Amino acid sequence: MNYWLFKTEPDVFGIDHLESRPSQTEMWDGVRNYQARNFLRDQVKTGDLLFIYHSSCKNIGIAGLAEVVQEAYPDPTQFNPESKYYDPKSTTENPRWIAVDIKFKQKFNEVLSLKEIKKMPQITQLGLVKKGHRLSIMPVIAEEWQLLLSKVKN
DNA sequence: GCCAACGTTGGC
DNA sequence: GCCAACGTTGGC
Numbered sequence: 001m002n003y004w005l006f007k008t009e010p011d012v013f014g015i016d017h018l019e020s021r022p023s024q025t026e027m028w029d030g031v032r033n034y035q036a037r038n039f040l041r042d043q044v045k046t047g048d049l050l051f052i053y054h055s056s057c058k059n060i061g062i063a064g065l066a067e068v069v070q071e072a073y074p075d076p077t078q079f080n081p082e083s084k085y086y087d088p089k090s091t092t093e094n095p096r097w098i099a100v101d102i103k104f105k106q107k108f109n110e111v112l113s114l115k116e117i118k119k120m121p122q123i124t125q126l127g128l129v130k131k132g133h134r135l136s137i138m139p140v141i142a143e144e145w146q147l148l149l150s151k152v153k154n
Numbered sequence: 155g156c157c158a159a160c161g162t163t164g165g166c
Numbered sequence: 167g168c169c170a171a172c173g174t175t176g177g178c
Contacts, residue, residue, distance in 0.1 A: 007176095033161075056176055114177080132159055134175055 002043060003140040004050035005062070005128070006102070015052045015064040015107050024104035029075045030085045032097060036137040040098040043139070046071045050102065051140065051148070053128070054111065061113035062148065070101035110153045122147055 006028065008014060018026055031037055048068040054060060074095035077085035090096040118129055126148075127138035140148070 009176095035161095060177075132175095133177095134160060136175090 002045065002048045003142060003145040004039070004044060004048060004068075005053050005126070005138050005140050006050050006066075007053045007055050007136040007138075009056045010054040010059075010063070011057060014054055014057075015104070018052065018064075018066060018102070018104045019107060021104070025069060025101055026103075027076075027099050028102050029077045029097075029099040031075070031099070031136060032085065032087075033134075033136060036135050037096075037098055039137045039139065040100055041072050044068055044071060044100055044137070049105070049145075051145075059111045059113070061111040061115075061117065062108070062152075063111050064104070064108050065106040066102040067105050068100055069103045072098050072100060075099035108152050108154065112148060112152055116151065117148070120147065120151070 010016070013026070018024060028040075031040060046068050050066050050068065051062045052064045052066055054063045074092070075085070075097040076099070077083040078087040078090040078095060078097045079092065080086055081088075085097075087096055114128060117123055117126070123129055123144050125141050126144050127133045127135055
């Protein structure tokens with residue numbers, strides 16, 4: 001089993017939206033970056049756990065926990081001309097983009113802020129603390145996952 | 155709103 | 167296949 005961090009803008013879709021969805025489950029679509037796509041396609045598996053990370057907002061950081069309940073399938077938005085994620089070069093025979101379904105597990109009482117995470121000397125692998133860190137889907141190694149979880153105030 | 159750091163595109 | 171131009175991301 002693997003651990004992940006999924007980025008999202010809470011003004012658009014955050015941990016609260018996920019919690020209030022039917023079955024607290026949502027299709028994670030719209031990923032249009034090849035590296036992130038490859039993670040979704042090849043490594044994100046049903047049963048994996050992930051942090052929901054809020055970016056581009058007032059309270060930046062890890063806001064909660066979710067679980068992958070359906071692994072890789074073709075992202076339907078790529079075939080929909082009405083969607084802003086429409087990709088005319090993608091075909092049903094050879095879909096370019098991948099979605100997964102995730103289910104809400106927990107909302108943290110306090111967001112574990114990026115500032116705090118950057119202050120943790122043991123966190124060295126996590127993409128968030130690296131330069132650039134623009135991936136919207138990134139792996140979290142088990143040691144760092146446990147450490148981050150232990151810092152969550154609940 | 156600024157701007158650095160990336161990713162993508164397209165001419166050659 | 168190179169690389170300049172352009173677009174996007176995302177913290178600040």
